[in-house]
Amino acid sequence: MPIEIKNLRYTYPNSTFSLEIPRETFPTGLVCLVGQNGSGKSTLLKLLADLLPADGAVAVNGQKLADYLADRRLSKIAYAFQDPNDQLFNSTVAEELAWSMKQARLPAAEIAARTDKILEEFGLSAFREQNPYDLSLSSKKLLTIASALVLDPEICLLDEPLMSLDYPGRQLVTRLIRRRVARGKSVVMITHDMDWLARECRQVWAMSRGRLLYQGPVAGLFADQDLMEQLGLLPARAWQLSQLLGLKTEILSPDEL
Numbered sequence: 665m666p667i668e669i670k671n672l673r674y675t676y677p678n679s680t681f682s683l684e685i686p687r688e689t690f691p692t693g694l695v696c697l698v699g700q701n702g703s704g705k706s707t708l709l710k711l712l713a714d715l716l717p718a719d720g721a722v723a724v725n726g727q728k729l730a731d732y733l734a735d736r737r738l739s740k741i742a743y744a745f746q747d748p749n750d751q752l753f754n755s756t757v758a759e760e761l762a763w764s765m766k767q768a769r770l771p772a773a774e775i776a777a778r779t780d781k782i783l784e785e786f787g788l789s790a791f792r793e794q795n796p797y798d799l800s801l802s803s804k805k806l807l808t809i810a811s812a813l814v815l816d817p818e819i820c821l822l823d824e825p826l827m828s829l830d831y832p833g834r835q836l837v838t839r840l841i842r843r844r845v846a847r848g849k850s851v852v853m854i855t856h857d858m859d860w861l862a863r864e865c866r867q868v869w870a871m872s873r874g875r876l877l878y879q880g881p882v883a884g885l886f887a888d889q890d891l892m893e894q895l896g897l898l899p900a901r902a903w904q905l906s907q908l909l910g911l912k913t914e915i916l917s918p919d920e921l
């Protein structure tokens with residue numbers, strides 16, 4: 665589902681940072697946001713989720729964001745915070761998952777069934793009655809993502825969903841993102857992991873100092889050395905290796921070497 669941005673501007677109170685994006689459209693599917701710390705990625709994601717009061721407009725599927733969200737908001741756009749402690753607020757893991765379903769007024773039996781299913785899928789069943797704050801950071805992180813996905817929203821905004829996860833956790837989240845994209849849903853996510861980006865993502869948006877400097881294929885970004893330097897990014901390791909070996913084709917992942 666395309667997200668259109670028009671004259672989006674935001675400045676934090678008492679801060680010199682400002683975000684400014686004149687006119688852009690996020691394509692449907694998976695889009696990754698990359699850039700150095702402090703470049704404005706989380707701010708943009710929060711603006712897309714209507715969590716900050718912006719000047720300008722965000723439209724989804726041709727509808728103003730506020731109008732689009734007015735009806736059953738949580739089933740349309742979901743957001744998972746970078747820091748789970750900013751998101752989790754219920755007294756048990758099961759209640760945390762049920763919260764958005766209750767807001768969406770799902771029947772109790774369906775809430776119970778979906779809670780069981782998603783706890784199982786995320787390997788969190790054993791923590792069902794625990795306080796989310798007592799979980800490890802990786803389990804908290806998985807819980808924030810599970811909570812964002814539980815209503816199967818059209819658009820999922822994920823702030824560094826791979827952060828703090830071990831290999832199986834990363835595999836799980838990667839599989840879920842792939843599955844959502846294959847079903848025609850949109851995912852906008854932030855990542856610092858260039859290997860993951862190169863392997864999994866076709867469309868990347870790169871930010872610096874609150875401005876968008878690149879939107880397009882990952883190979884196009886990696887190939888622009890001046891821009892990569894300006895953005896403070898290193899290409900994926902497979903790409904670097906292929907450059908060292910003098911290979912002519914664009915290599916994005918180890919499988920292609």
Ligand SMILES: Nc1ncnc2c1ncn2[C@@H]1O[C@H](COP(=O)(O)OP(=O)(O)OP(=O)(O)O)[C@@H](O)[C@H]1O
Nearest residue numbers: 676677679681699700701702703704705706707708
């Ligand atoms: N609540 C706030 N009040 C004031 N300034 C803020 C606030 N939140 C973020 N900033 C500032 O806005 C700028 C952009 O921050 P943002 O978190 O969007 O960057 P980011 O690209 O997501 O960084 P990271 O990769 O470290 O998560 C930074 O300079 C940050 O210090």
